[in-house]
Amino acid sequence: MHLLTSHHLSWIIFSTVATCKGFPTLACNLLSSVLSTSVLLPESEAYNASITSYPFLNLRLHPTCIVRPKTAQDVSTAVNLLRGTECTKFAIRGGGHNANAGFNNVEDGVTIDMQSINAVEVGKGVARVGAGALWQDVYDAVEPHNLTVLGGRIGAVGVAGFLTGGGISFFSPERGWACDAVLNFEIVLASGEIVNANATSRPDLFAALKGGQNNFGVVTRFDLKTFPHGPIWGGKIGFAPEADAALNSAYTKFKMEKYDPYAAGWITHRYNGSTKTFAPSSTLWYTRPELKPGALGLMTGVGPRVMNGMQTAYAGEMTRNYSRIVRAVPRRTIWATTTFHISPTILHRIHAVWKEIVPKVCETYAYASPAAELTFQSLPPPPRNQSHPNSFGFAPSEAPERDLVFLQVVFIFMDASATTGFENALKEFIKMFEDLTEEEGVRHKYLYLNFAAKFQDPLAGYGEERMERLRKVARKYDPNGVFQKQVVGGFKLF
Ligand SMILES: Cc1cc2nc3c(=O)[nH]c(=O)nc-3n(C[C@H](O)[C@H](O)[C@H](O)COP(=O)(O)OP(=O)(O)OC[C@H]3O[C@@H](n4cnc5c(N)ncnc54)[C@H](O)[C@@H]3O)c2cc1C
Numbered sequence: 001m002h003l004l005t006s007h008h009l010s011w012i013i014f015s016t017v018a019t020c021k022g023f024p025t026l027a028c029n030l031l032s033s034v035l036s037t038s039v040l041l042p043e044s045e046a047y048n049a050s051i052t053s054y055p056f057l058n059l060r061l062h063p064t065c066i067v068r069p070k071t072a073q074d075v076s077t078a079v080n081l082l083r084g085t086e087c088t089k090f091a092i093r094g095g096g097h098n099a100n101a102g103f104n105n106v107e108d109g110v111t112i113d114m115q116s117i118n119a120v121e122v123g124k125g126v127a128r129v130g131a132g133a134l135w136q137d138v139y140d141a142v143e144p145h146n147l148t149v150l151g152g153r154i155g156a157v158g159v160a161g162f163l164t165g166g167g168i169s170f171f172s173p174e175r176g177w178a179c180d181a182v183l184n185f186e187i188v189l190a191s192g193e194i195v196n197a198n199a200t201s202r203p204d205l206f207a208a209l210k211g212g213q214n215n216f217g218v219v220t221r222f223d224l225k226t227f228p229h230g231p232i233w234g235g236k237i238g239f240a241p242e243a244d245a246a247l248n249s250a251y252t253k254f255k256m257e258k259y260d261p262y263a264a265g266w267i268t269h270r271y272n273g274s275t276k277t278f279a280p281s282s283t284l285w286y287t288r289p290e291l292k293p294g295a296l297g298l299m300t301g302v303g304p305r306v307m308n309g310m311q312t313a314y315a316g317e318m319t320r321n322y323s324r325i326v327r328a329v330p331r332r333t334i335w336a337t338t339t340f341h342i343s344p345t346i347l348h349r350i351h352a353v354w355k356e357i358v359p360k361v362c363e364t365y366a367y368a369s370p371a372a373e374l375t376f377q378s379l380p381p382p383p384r385n386q387s388h389p390n391s392f393g394f395a396p397s398e399a400p401e402r403d404l405v406f407l408q409v410v411f412i413f414m415d416a417s418a419t420t421g422f423e424n425a426l427k428e429f430i431k432m433f434e435d436l437t438e439e440e441g442v443r444h445k446y447l448y449l450n451f452a453a454k455f456q457d458p459l460a461g462y463g464e465e466r467m468e469r470l471r472k473v474a475r476k477y478d479p480n481g482v483f484q485k486q487v488v489g490g491f492k493l494f
Helices: 006-018 023-038 045-052 072-085 135-145 159-165 203-208 241-256 294-300 315-327 346-364 416-440 464-477
Strands: 065-067 090-093 110-113 120-123 126-130 182-188 194-198 218-225 232-239 263-272 277-286 305-308 311-313 332-341 371-378 404-413
Touching: 023 065, 023 072, 023 110, 045 065, 072 110, 072 182, 072 194, 072 218, 120 135, 126 135, 135 159, 135 315, 159 218, 182 203, 194 203, 203 464, 232 241, 232 315, 241 263, 241 277, 241 294, 241 346, 263 294, 263 346, 277 294, 311 315, 332 416, 346 371, 346 404, 346 416, 404 416
Parallel strands: 065 110, 090 110
Antiparallel strands: 120 126, 126 218, 182 194, 182 218, 232 277, 232 305, 232 311, 263 277, 263 371, 332 404, 371 404
16 A cells, blocks of 8 residues: 655645645656556656557647556545645546547646556446446447447547546437436545445535536546447448538438437538538437337438448447547547527528638648538437436426537647637637527527537536536535646636
């Protein structure tokens, strides 16, 4: 067991008062002395491997050191030490797939990289998942038992950020947010204590962790509800550029007609700045393949098509295939989101604005080899069991899954010098789309945290009452605000 000596701590506290300068280095030295091989220093092979495992180039910051804990106790030791240093900034990294630079990594500070805590243990009705696992690890562990979970739709995505931000799964139209299928969170609090949060023990923290992300501690294990399931039907369909309006009409109809709880997925408009071409596509799944295509027929029937990747397979096979595409060529990626009620016209209007402006933006930064995407998808239903609330602010009587749509605007590019330009374009797009939805009277305040940009405030979108509850939980479990002040990345409560 690693214990900090009182000598270490008094040294730390004395030095903190004196100055913050040089503190990350001191913290790293101390961490090395207590966690030895779990601390990775710059230039080492393991440090470089951790940095290059971030999927987007903009996330590859260079911390003073990386701590790669192997157990919850290691996490506790690290948190105790970092709390003692007060001014050492630190970041928590799960799968590293949040596109906001500085949310899962830090310059001049310490990154806690959870990737080594990735074991998945399958029990009766439950999968106990280490917080550094990726969704592929989970599917690979549960599917041999003919079981599945509410998980990510791309295997390379991390369990931790996904679940603490919400989590939209193949099965979400029928079964809700993935975080609502978490039975228990094991978490290291700011005090270093390792505790459990579930429906009966610390229910306030349990609800806060479903949407409050890194504001309360470092989650070390998720216990997920499993359920029996076989293959699903789904995949990507590529359409000819001229099919874009028909695809928007089909998705609008899909949203406005009878709700189909087995129909999941999204439609995307992509612009390639190098070839100056548009490519609409759909990525859809039907979880009851024997009844396919159900309401998805509205979109799968659109033409002309240029590619049809629909197949019947286990979720884990689909997630593995998608990971290969995402991992192919690492680039810079930034994104933002907004939410609105469906109307007969709103998708068409948003798409028309994007289609007119996006080639001009890409032309301005053509040297950065840009691409851009506009994606529309649905939100899951809220938990209808009052005793297990999440933090998103939808009442059990509301039906966001039926009439709300959220969009993602994404820029993908190579050259770092184009970052400010694309960030400004992202802000302008969101402003234009929110003006449009406001004008039509369909704007909604909710923002899906896992696709929100740094400049957005998804926690405020949960509503003042939920925000106040989240602040209360943060004050209770982290009275000195370690996760507000020292963990600088992520959406903060204060
Ligand atoms: C290719 C791709 C596909 C995606 N598909 C989906 C999808 O199907 N459905 C969906 O809902 N979302 C999807 N997302 C969005 C995804 O949910 C977020 O990117 C999410 O943040 C990924 O989790 P992560 O662990 O990889 O995140 P990270 O980037 O590692 O972390 C995200 C945030 O969570 C915090 N965090 C990480 N680990 C912990 C921990 N152990 N304790 C406390 N806080 C922690 C971090 O500090 C950070 O602020 C996708 C994203 C990408 C890039």
